[in-house]
Amino acid sequence: xxxxxxxxxxxxxxxxxxxxxxxxxxxxxxxxxxxxxxxxxxxxxxxxxxxxxxxxxxxxxxxxxxxxxxxxxxxxxxxxxxxxxxxxxxxxxxxxxxxxxxxxxxxxxxxxxxxxxxxxxxxxxxxxxxxxxxxxxxxxxxxxxxxxxxxxxxxxxxxxxxxxxxxxxxxxxxxxxxxxxxxxxxxxxxxxxxxxxxxxxx
Amino acid sequence: xxxxxxxxxxxxxxxxxxxxxxxxxxxxxxxxxxxxxxxxxxxxxxxxxxxxxxxxxxxxxxxxxxxxxxxxxxxxxxxxxxxxxxxxxxxxxxxxxxxxxxxxxxxxxxxxxxxxxxxxxxxxxxxxxxxxxxxxxxxxxxxxxxxxxxxxxxxxxxxxxxxxxxxxxxxxxxxxxxxxxxxxxxxxxxxxxxxxxxxxxx
Numbered sequence: 001x002x003x004x005x006x007x008x009x010x011x012x013x014x015x016x017x018x019x020x021x022x023x024x025x026x027x028x029x030x031x032x033x034x035x036x037x038x039x040x041x042x043x044x045x046x047x048x049x050x051x052x053x054x055x056x057x058x059x060x061x062x063x064x065x066x067x068x069x070x071x072x073x074x075x076x077x078x079x080x081x082x083x084x085x086x087x088x089x090x091x092x093x094x095x096x097x098x099x100x101x102x103x104x105x106x107x108x109x110x111x112x113x114x115x116x117x118x119x120x121x122x123x124x125x126x127x128x129x130x131x132x133x134x135x136x137x138x139x140x141x142x143x144x145x146x147x148x149x150x151x152x153x154x155x156x157x158x159x160x161x162x163x164x165x166x167x168x169x170x171x172x173x174x175x176x177x178x179x180x181x182x183x184x185x186x187x188x189x190x191x192x193x194x195x196x197x198x199x200x201x202x
Numbered sequence: 203x204x205x206x207x208x209x210x211x212x213x214x215x216x217x218x219x220x221x222x223x224x225x226x227x228x229x230x231x232x233x234x235x236x237x238x239x240x241x242x243x244x245x246x247x248x249x250x251x252x253x254x255x256x257x258x259x260x261x262x263x264x265x266x267x268x269x270x271x272x273x274x275x276x277x278x279x280x281x282x283x284x285x286x287x288x289x290x291x292x293x294x295x296x297x298x299x300x301x302x303x304x305x306x307x308x309x310x311x312x313x314x315x316x317x318x319x320x321x322x323x324x325x326x327x328x329x330x331x332x333x334x335x336x337x338x339x340x341x342x343x344x345x346x347x348x349x350x351x352x353x354x355x356x357x358x359x360x361x362x363x364x365x366x367x368x369x370x371x372x373x374x375x376x377x378x379x380x381x382x383x384x385x386x387x388x389x390x391x392x393x394x395x396x397x398x399x400x401x402x403x404x
Contacts, residue, residue, distance in 0.1 A: 048260050058250050060250070060371075060372040061372050061373075063370060064372065064384060067383075068385075071383075071393070071397075168262050168265060168266060169262075170260065170263050170266065171263075181269075182269070184270070185389075187387075187389040188270075188389075191273070195273075
């Protein structure tokens with residue numbers, strides 16, 4: 001059986017966009033499975049005293065992030081556009097992702113959300129934008145939306161966020177391996193996949 | 203003529219250690235020259251409201267940093283040992299580096315300081331440790347120490363730090379290219395070298 005790397009992501013995270021657009025292909029090449037696990041950075045940031053994104057709190061870091069991601073998106077041939085309002089509230093998108101998983105479309109829907117948010121600069125708190133993303137992922141928008149407000153879905157997202165904090169995760173994207181290693185940042189994706197493959201029981 | 207990448211480093215920076223131990227070799231392979239440029243993060247951190255290292259302010263990030271560097275040091279076959287007091291004051295080491303440059307030994311001395319500080323966990327604010335580093339770099343310790351307290355050396359270090367801030371540098375290591383691009387982090391070294399080589403005038 002393939003080892004599994006858990007991909008921890010937040011829809012307001014620019015670097016998670018970079019990973020979302022390449023993780024399935026990279027993992028397939030490395031013969032590793034991926035579990036897509038959305039969580040919310042808000043509660044984790046607030047616990048360390050941040051009321052907004054560190055890219056807003058530290059403007060030099062924010063300006064650098066935009067340039068850094070622009071360079072990498074360009075090198076990888078994907079579009080990049082900062083949304084006018086940043087960070088956005090990714091709560092609805094995260095709940096829809098959990099609901100979409102029951103139909104095997106959580107990764108496809110997540111990629112559609114990232115493509116809208118950071119590829120086109122659209123507001124993913126907007127219901128019409130999310131409906132388009134659900135449709136793009138081949139889902140019945142009404143059905144998934146109804147499921148997404150179920151108490152079990154809300155509880156699962158809360159549990160994901162609590163689990164992330166308990167694992168020591170403080171940013172996104174993060175990757176965890178079956179033996180408990182945490183890797184942070186799109187630039188650690190290859191290391192995480194490599195680690196999982198080499199440490200997998202035969 | 204080879205394009206030059208400027209390597210901005212601070213002796214208290216753990217990730218700068220990783221770059222210091224490989225940049226000359228990596229740059230030679232990429233046919234790029236390197237200018238070693240020590241600066242102080244203290245004034246830059248204070249300007250954004252930090253009185254100590256972010257790895258102390260945010261403990262989850264600090265714990266992760268140690269694990270992340272341990273993994274990479276191990277993969278690269280170099281030792282890693284956190285010094286008991288972190289961050290240390292790298293002022294004396296930075297001034298000695300500027301003094302050592304007049305003898306063409308700034309890179310060798312800097313590597314010796316990093317090897318002592320993060321390879322062996324020694325205190326690089328300690329004069330005996332610094333004397334050993336000067337000797338390791340083939341320098342006359344008394345001569346370089348005398349030069350290092352010269353007003354011109356002190357002024358140059360201040361100017362480096364002000365230049366770093368003016369370029370938008372907010373952390374170390376950072377790398378800048380002749381056309382003004384800034385790259386932050388040991389994991390961006392290859393990108394910076396590649397950028398400098400491809401954009402160099404022929």
